[in-house]
Amino acid sequence: MRLTHLRHFTAVAERGSLRAAARQLGIAQPALTRSIQEMEHELGVSLFERLPRGVALTPMGQAFLRRAAAVQNELRLATDEIAQLRGNMTGQVTIELSSAVQMALLPRVIAPFRRKFPDVYLTLREGAFPTAEGPLLEGAIDFYVGPMPDIPQGGELVAEKLFDNTRLVYGRKGHPRAGARFLHELADAGWIRTQVSVDPSSELTNIFQQHGLAPPRVEMTGASTMAIILVVAHSDLLTMLPKQWMEFVATRELLQPIPIAELLPAPPICIVNRARLPLTPAAQFLADLFRRAAGYQMRDETRVAGL
Template sequence: MSANLKLHQLRAFVQVARQGSIRAASRISGLSQPALTKSIQELELFLGARLFIRRQQGVVLTDMGDNFFRHASLVLEELRVAQEDIQQRLGLAGGQVNIGVGGSVARTLMPQVITQFHREYPLVKVRIVEGQLVSMIPELRQGELDFTISTYDRSHLDQELTCERLMQRKYKVAVRKGHPMEKARSLAELQQCEWTMPTPRGSYYRLLHDMFAERGIAPNIVVTCETFMACVSLVAKSDFVTILSVDVLDDPLLSQHLTALELDEPLPQATFYLIQRKDTALTPMSAHMAQLFRRSCQR
């Protein structure tokens, strides 16, 4: 990196890009608006390109700004990880671990892993993002997530991600207790029901989508729920049908409201992976968190 390019310029640029306005970035960073404006102007002058379009309600990235943002945010995250790595190796157990988890993992494995980790390293902050893998890819790419525990459908992302197989879990069709189709024994009987499922891209639900197509079944998916809580809340209080892991359906709190259908056709098992960027090593604390998930998956 050229000596003319300063870290404070990168930090100012990334903060403004994320917040969408200099005023909001000023509040978050504790820097004055003139200081942020000056840093960005210096950066644009150094690069010889306009990074933002100024508007009445804030700023938006130009095409060049958007491209530079991906690189700049990754550089800052790599520096953060490198600094924390040194501190942690010196025994200064601070820093932050950032992970992503699928909804079923958040409900089952995650609480005990996080509790144990916090007991061992109370000074380390933990950030947890829940959702489908497709929604977490941008943060993985930019280094904002250390790793995710998710299902994964092999794709073009193989070139930039490593996937370590952790466990397999059974899934079943789920409805509320007292649902009109509670006694159904086949997927064909459920075709006329209204379904809710996550986006199928790059996950176990892609596998289900393909399975339905192979069997000539087309569930009427009228609501797409990207979070676990939205899905189970909708199914528990309506006649929507979904597919959830058996671990989740065995949860005492959820089993009061949901029931798994005993269909004659078993659904494919879901394989969960520990997923991270190929070109990034985990910090000691992130590596320890990953190891706790490995142990938990083996039980």
């Protein structure tokens, strides 16, 4: 089986149509059809179910797609690595960052990375570990930086803690609960949660229950940083987010923290990458920049706390 076969198969799977995939690849549809048939003959299974309009992956095709994607990602990473080791600083790096990391660390990272690797194409994805795990394992993402996940020791992924973290409660400027000083004073407020896990409301619920309070009234879920900021800024909903959100100019201008006395812990911030395969030189340099930025972040917070 040739790599051309894998590219043809992936294109058809992504487009759901032989005709559309042929246009994307710039080849004739009969040639693409023969390529898929050769793969199916070699594997001894049907990869696609022919539909009245287009095609759909069979269960065997879905399983094969995961492997095909991983093979192509590894080839791309190997090609980028060799080129960069030879001094040709091109290629691409893809990373996934939590919102807190984007606000606190990314501004310190971008400029030095662009100076070192101006011709490397950088893709930044926003999300939490559940959305990053599969692409990490497949090699589609180089590394993840965000809240520490629960991953087994000695597995395919390794997590390195960068710094501990806490949360703040945020409301709009002039919020009627802005004078609250204890969590119980917010027990009957409405909340918007982040979409960071399978059951994001459990994080809010756990914090309230740890302080002997009933679960909060979660009225909305925000799937993006900007959505949460705008909803909180234009409603009486509250949100509980990592303290790094106050470093974002839009947050400072539109929201205010409510100084609750109780400690509101957040998962530590960490970096996660594959355990047994090295990063490309460009990705390794970027990961080291995040480690350095995390060190600056901790020193800044220590200095502010000591004032």
